[in-house]
Amino acid sequence: MTRTYEEFPGVEWVEGAGQFIRVIEERCSGCANCVKVCLADCYEISGKKARIRDLDRCMECASCWYVCPEDAIAFSWPPGGTGFRTDWG
């Protein structure tokens, strides 16, 4: 199934991506860097830890993975053919 979102016109998300980003809780220091850089609003801080709020609008840029000082974000690409797609890049 394909999803779209008003704040990101021109982009479709194909379901089936699964949990391709994971926060390793014991490593997370709650610095919120991931929250600050994610343009898709995928993260939230809860109980002084980063948690995945919603991966539905993730464009797989991996900025969260780059900025995590504790290497607490395990990032992998969604399975082939799923995740975001656009014709306008």
Add this chain to the structure above:
Amino acid sequence: MKEYDVVVIGAGFGGPVAAKKCAEAGFRTLMLERSARVGEKVISGLTIPFYGFLFGPAFIRDGNPPIERPVDGIINYIIKDIEAGDIEIDDSLRIPRPLSPILAFGYNAYCRPFCQWEAEKAVESGVELRTSTTVVELLKEDGRVVGVKTDKGEEIRARLVIDGEGSQGLLAVGAGIREKYPPEVISLADVYDYEMAKEDVDEVFGYTLRFCWGWDEQRIAPPLGHGNGLMVWPYRESVHFCQDQCLAMDDGKVPNLRKLFEEYHRNLTSGLPWWREEIAPRARLRARVFENFEIFVGLNERLRAMPNHADGIILIGDAAGLESTELCDGVPAAWFSADIAADVAIEALRAGDVSASFLSRYDQRVRAHPIIQWSITAPHRYNLRFAQEHHSLEELRRYVHDGWGLGGFAFMSSALVKMILQAIREDPMIITSWLRMFPRYYYNWLYERYDYSGGRGEPARDHSREPRVAQAVLRAGFKLMDSALALGAPLVKAAAGLLEPVARFANPAMKVLLPGIEALMRGWKKVEPALAPLSDRMIDFVGRADPAVFAAPRKGGG
């Protein structure tokens, strides 16, 4: 378990180039792409500068790739006070009429159709392409890469892997080939795609890119040097607005990009009179996409020294950190490095030696490539940080002019001249290939329309008014040049070889000559309106000519 000679990871700009060359050399080649349709996950690209086409893969130069508008230069807006509309303009880097826009500074393109076109050429050459397939792991035996594992659990063996997975380099980092780049060198690009009628794009932009530079306190663009100002690209019937900023500042602090990007975009689109009055009433937001890229890797010695190959594997393009720090463009480096990687792969497979020691030829050739080295190590973008720190308008003017104005030729001419001479030394006939390329691409822009739903329209052309005499003269001229170059090849090669050491003086010479050239350009701009009829005649000629006149004489065009 399936076995291939070469497995190429990623069908972005570089992957198909490497795959095509390996397949043409007779090696069984597989290209794996994680998206369902090639190119739908690539969101940068934008302007590809002329040198990518001139010195890049032959099938692109001699072919007919999808472009959305030729580019004749850059207009830099230095915004001193956005409220008061106090804006300084540096438009020195523009190809003058009547040469523009046929002789282009670069070409704007959407990534999806471009990558798809490249992948089609690779497939036509015998590459096996598998989409909707993510490589999750590199297979290793005794420390050597021997293949890949896909998300479906399939293990595919390869004598050599060429990794064009993109800037994150998850596979290369995961396999311990290189380290993860720090966030200070990675820039996140936030791109808005606006639909706009072609007549409006023609009127507002013509063929020129617009870059805007401002101070941090104006809240209209990222701090200088930690990203771009604002870049606006005209396409055929649309406009791209791009803002980008590094993921961390020099002190390691991570800015709130979500908040800042919204603020920059709002302030600029509502504050800049040019946007508010000329663009906003005619533009409709069609898409917003974001992706990051490794903008400052080349300037950091430690990062630049990270391995770009290991036993059984070569990294290309963004995966090897070869983004252009100078122009924020990774496509030429992806093409050049993919071309080099394929050459080395072919040599290694023929020699039966894919050890890191043999593949170090790749690293040597990348380091000896004048354009790659100039584009990833040129410091002007970084210099903007000093302009920001000193809050010096004079520095800002100078660095913008030296990076994105005519002053850039005082820093890039040596690399360009060296590349021109090397290419001529290899094949003197390339001169006519270059000459044919520009009008062919312009013709393509006039007539080829790309349907983004996946199909492609046929060019609609009126043959009744072909300028037959002028075409015949041009065709004969090209043939004459080809014959003369073929006959004089040894002499031309020798002359290019002798001149190569002279290339190093091109930058100093341009430093001396630029003030004079700039004065001439200013004078020329006054003459330009008088030359408009000549420009129109040239455009009319290209538009009505039989495209075969500009076709590359050799096999392999698209």
